[in-house]
Amino acid sequence: MSMILTDEQLAIYNGERGETMAKVMKTLVRYGEVFGAEKMVPVTSEYNHLVTSFGLKVMAPVYDLMEKLIAEGVKSGQKFSVDPRPLDKNVPQNILQKLVFNCFMYTKQDYYEDQLEKLGLLSKDSFTCACYMDEVGNKPKFGDVLSWAESSAVVYANSVIGARCNRNSGIIDLMGSIVGYVPYFGLLTDEGRRASWIVRINTTKKPEAQLLGSAIGMRVMEDVPYVIGLDKWLGNELDDAACTYLKDFGAATASNGAVGLYHIDGLTPEAKLSGEALIKEGAREYVIDDAELERVKASYPVMWKNADATPKLCFMGCPHMSLEQLKSWTVKIEAGLAESGNKKVLIPTVFTAAPAVLAEFNKTEYAARLEKTGVITSYICPLMYMNNPLCAKMPVITSSNKLRTYTTARYYTDDEILAQLTKGEN
Amino acid sequence: MKEFKGRVIAAGEITAPALVSHEGLNTLASFQKALQFGDKKATCSDQNNPDLFGKEMLGKALCLPQTIGSTTGGMVLYCACAMERQPACMLFSKPIDSLAAAGAILADVWVDGVTMPVIDSLGDEFLDYVKDGMTITVTADGTVRVEE
Numbered sequence: 016m017s018m019i020l021t022d023e024q025l026a027i028y029n030g031e032r033g034e035t036m037a038k039v040m041k042t043l044v045r046y047g048e049v050f051g052a053e054k055m056v057p058v059t060s061e062y063n064h065l066v067t068s069f070g071l072k073v074m075a076p077v078y079d080l081m082e083k084l085i086a087e088g089v090k091s092g093q094k095f096s097v098d099p100r101p102l103d104k105n106v107p108q109n110i111l112q113k114l115v116f117n118c119f120m121y122t123k124q125d126y127y128e129d130q131l132e133k134l135g136l137l138s139k140d141s142f143t144c145a146c147y148m149d150e151v152g153n154k155p156k157f158g159d160v161l162s163w164a165e166s167s168a169v170v171y172a173n174s175v176i177g178a179r180c181n182r183n184s185g186i187i188d189l190m191g192s193i194v195g196y197v198p199y200f201g202l203l204t205d206e207g208r209r210a211s212w213i214v215r216i217n218t219t220k221k222p223e224a225q226l227l228g229s230a231i232g233m234r235v236m237e238d239v240p241y242v243i244g245l246d247k248w249l250g251n252e253l254d255d256a257a258c259t260y261l262k263d264f265g266a267a268t269a270s271n272g273a274v275g276l277y278h279i280d281g282l283t284p285e286a287k288l289s290g291e292a293l294i295k296e297g298a299r300e301y302v303i304d305d306a307e308l309e310r311v312k313a314s315y316p317v318m319w320k321n322a323d324a325t326p327k328l329c330f331m332g333c334p335h336m337s338l339e340q341l342k343s344w345t346v347k348i349e350a351g352l353a354e355s356g357n358k359k360v361l362i363p364t365v366f367t368a369a370p371a372v373l374a375e376f377n378k379t380e381y382a383a384r385l386e387k388t389g390v391i392t393s394y395i396c397p398l399m400y401m402n403n404p405l406c407a408k409m410p411v412i413t414s415s416n417k418l419r420t421y422t423t424a425r426y427y428t429d430d431e432i433l434a435q436l437t438k439g440e441n
Numbered sequence: 442m443k444e445f446k447g448r449v450i451a452a453g454e455i456t457a458p459a460l461v462s463h464e465g466l467n468t469l470a471s472f473q474k475a476l477q478f479g480d481k482k483a484t485c486s487d488q489n490n491p492d493l494f495g496k497e498m499l500g501k502a503l504c505l506p507q508t509i510g511s512t513t514g515g516m517v518l519y520c521a522c523a524m525e526r527q528p529a530c531m532l533f534s535k536p537i538d539s540l541a542a543a544g545a546i547l548a549d550v551w552v553d554g555v556t557m558p559v560i561d562s563l564g565d566e567f568l569d570y571v572k573d574g575m576t577i578t579v580t581a582d583g584t585v586r587v588e589e
Contacts, residue, residue, distance in 0.1 A: 038550055038551065041550055042546055042547060042550045042551070045546045045549075045550065046539075046542060046543055046546050049450060049537060049542045049546070050539070050542070066511070066512050066513050066516075067513065067516060071476075071477060073476050073477055073478075073479070073520075073524070074476065074520055075523075075524075076519065076520045076523030076524065076552070077516060077519075077520060079523075080551060120477070164512040164513075165512055166510070166511055166512045169512065181539050182512055182538075182539050182540060183512060183515075183539065183543065184512055184513070184514055184515025184516055184539070184540045184543035184544060184547075185512060185513045185515060185516030185517075186515065186516050186519065186543070186547055187515060187543045187547070188512075201539065236465060236507070236509065237507065237509070237538055270510055270511065272465075272509060273465065273507070273508075273509040273510065273538060273540075316488055316489065318488050402473060402477060403477065403478075404478065420467070420470065420489060420510070421467075421469060421470050421473075421510075421511070423488070
């Protein structure tokens with residue numbers, strides 16, 4: 016072992032708190048050593064966030080490992096939120112889909128949720144990928160060290176909040192809060208947070224968040240980009256609209272590439288503090304104009320069997336929508352319907368958000384207005400819903416580039432989605 | 442025949458046919474079908490990876506730059522190993538990413554009886570040279586021999 020551990024960490028490593036705790040510590044030490052970590056540092060956030068939310072029958076090795084931890088009396092040192100549930104009866108399902116979901120795929124859901132409760136689940140409603148929303152309450156502070164997973168949450172926490180977290184994998188996330196330490200490397204360090212790419216935005220209009228994120232993710236992969244020119248479109252304050260934009264932008268950078276941190280010149284906290292001093296010498300440059308965004312969009316494969324099929328479902332909210340998004344989309348859909356003379360959306364549509372965000376939304380006048388348009392709200396994970404052969408055959412549309420990447424859902428811009436939902440235009 | 446030297450992430454010795462991805466391997470998207478629907482040959486289900494889509498990964502020497510995508514990646518790799526649906530070895534041209542490293546280490550520490558050698562930092566030349574079907578031999582010191 017090349018890492019220098021404190022006496023307490025060494026005691027855990029050597030088995031003084033049991034064989035299972037020792038294996039957890041050994042896993043983290045080996046993980047850190049791969050990346051040159053010389054020490055472990057304390058996790059300082061109030062809560063953790065885990066990526067694994069689904070009780071898929073075939074993921075038995077994960078549940079076996081959880082069972083081993085529970086049997087040994089090992090618990091997370093922090094309460095945690097977790098990614099969205101894969102099932103919600105509000106979301107359209109035919110009889111066959113219901114049968115497959117409940118009798119074959121997610122038969123371990125209740126069992127796994129019971130395991131999560133034993134290990135430290137924050138509450139029965141703490142299932143969302145957007146745990147950092149004010150309504151949910153798992154929002155770290157600037158500089159906090161996290162042991163989170165969920166790529167969209169990690170990139171948001173690092174970039175928009177200024178917390179420090181590596182792109183941890185599922186299981187590693189839980190292990191960090193079991194021992195209370197994470198290896199110090201990568202995005203936890205000042206050097207690891209410096210940018211090796213300069214991205215210049217030269218578009219003639221505000222770029223679509225999910226498309227811009229996709230373009231940057233595919234180009235810079237796991238590197239840190241410093242984005243210049245986006246504040247022209249987003250402003251210089253992290254208000255609700257800017258945070259919502261960055262949520263969707265970041266999720267696309269993380270799923271279409273492997274970005275864990277980005278800086279937006281004049282807007283995100285570290286860029287505001289340090290500016291272009293965050294850019295490494297010799298950083299590469301990527302210029303994005305309208306033509307580049309068009310090129311990226313045209314490169315997406317269409318996975319539908321019949322490319323001209325009529326969409327059967329529309330999913331919005333991967334990652335989960337913000338309260339601001341639910342309200343603004345209510346207004347946009349109402350306006351679109353009023354313009355076309357239609358009373359309800361023309362494609363079955365599901366807006367997904369955190370249970371706590373939906374609860375707040377339901378207190379507003381917008382909830383009844385959205386319901387009147389025919390749009391369904393849900394806390395489901397669209398990605399998990401889509402990940403089976405039955406749903407994979409369905410022509411589903413979305414403006415989520417994450418959902419497009421992992422499923423057969425077809426990507427359209429927000430404006431294109433709106434036109435399809437309200438006017439039937441394709 | 443060419444030899445390349447990399448860093449050992451998980452040790453082991455193996456000979457297997459090469460399967461090459463020139464793009465980052467999206468672990469969740471690639472192993473989804475294998476894990477969710479009992480595909481024991483681990484056919485790659487990532488529609489966005491033209492090099493691997495539809496090809497069997499089980500028992501292959503998987504040659505790639507890095508892995509990308511969802512942070513379930515390491516857990517997915519761990520499950521693939523525990524369910525014996527893993528590649529014969531994973532050979533990275535670049536330094537390994539945090540998700541693949543987690544998966545390799547989780548499998549090495551927590552799964553008994555499964556060996557999946559993992560070598561990283563083999564260099565861009567390795568990925569330029571190796572082609573599908575070439576015979577790969579990995580030795581415990583991180584040497585990777587590629588034969589046509």
